[in-house]
Amino acid sequence: MKIIITERQYKILESQQDDERVAMKALQSIWQDEIDSTGEIDFDPKIVDYIGYRPKGGPKVHEMYRDFLGGWDKMVEKSYELMDRTFDTNDYDFSGGYDFRFTVQGNNDYEEDNLTYVDCPIESDGKVTFMTDGETHLLSKLEENLVMWWEIESEIRSLIEEILYVEVTKKTGIMVDVNMLWVKE
Numbered sequence: 001m002k003i004i005i006t007e008r009q010y011k012i013l014e015s016q017q018d019d020e021r022v023a024m025k026a027l028q029s030i031w032q033d034e035i036d037s038t039g040e041i042d043f044d045p046k047i048v049d050y051i052g053y054r055p056k057g058g059p060k061v062h063e064m065y066r067d068f069l070g071g072w073d074k075m076v077e078k079s080y081e082l083m084d085r086t087f088d089t090n091d092y093d094f095s096g097g098y099d100f101r102f103t104v105q106g107n108n109d110y111e112e113d114n115l116t117y118v119d120c121p122i123e124s125d126g127k128v129t130f131m132t133d134g135e136t137h138l139l140s141k142l143e144e145n146l147v148m149w150w151e152i153e154s155e156i157r158s159l160i161e162e163i164l165y166v167e168v169t170k171k172t173g174i175m176v177d178v179n180m181l182w183v184k185e
Contacts, residue, residue, distance in 0.1 A: 023053035027064055041174045062114045065173045078114065079174040086123075088161055093156065098159055100126025100139060102181070105183055117179040121162050124184045138181045157181060 027047065034041045045061045053061075069075050083104040089095035105119040126139040139156075143149050157178045166178040 003095045008085070019053065023048070023051060024064055026051045026053075027061070028068055030066055031065070040171050042170050044170070045173070062173050065116075069172070075172050075174055076116065079168050079176070082168045082171060083118065083176070085166070087165070092163055092166070094162060095159060096155075097129035097131055097147070098156065099128070099135075100124075100127075100156075102160060104176075107140065114173055115175040115177060118164075118176050119179050120181040122156070122181060122183045126183060140185075143183050153181065 015069070030047065030051075031041050043065060045065075048061050066072055066075055069078065083106065086101050086103050088101045089098050101123040102120045105121065106110050106116070121140060123138050127140070128139060129136045142152050160178050160181065161176065164178075168174060168176050
């Protein structure tokens with residue numbers, strides 16, 4: 001099958017390909033400079049606004065980033081390397097009244113596009129200080145109160161996802177969502 005296009009249509013297609021090549025070179029230069037100066041990249045998909053690239057049918061910034069890092073498998077591998085440790089909320093200034101440590105258990109059944117789901121067990125000595133009355137409660141005790149745990153779990157999930165955004169997504173482009181979390185016994 002042959003498709004016939006006009007010269008004008010051909011020039012439009014050609015200019016889009018040129019835009020993609022220019023954007024890719026600019027992004028690679030920015031990312032390489034970051035690697036050279038800090039050793040890692042602080043990934044931000046809004047970088048395309050900085051260089052004025054508006055992808056239409058061409059590669060999106062995540063695909064360009066994936067290719068820059070060596071492909072999807074390398075990005076996933078790096079994200080799991082970054083998650084292979086115990087995280088402590090005291091290391092982050094946005095943890096509010098929460099004080100706990102957690103690990104990440106990868107769940108390969110839930111990988112898709114630029115997203116992976118993980119399970120996060122929380123150490124049994126974790127606690128939260130309520131801002132309303134200043135009282136500190138063990139998370140393991142709050143987990144027993146289903147009505148209260150529902151809200152606390154939602155806040156913990158948001159906090160963990162924010163930590164993983166800083167520690168994983170900004171360095172690999174892989175979004176990480178929490179599938180399950182629980183307090184270890």
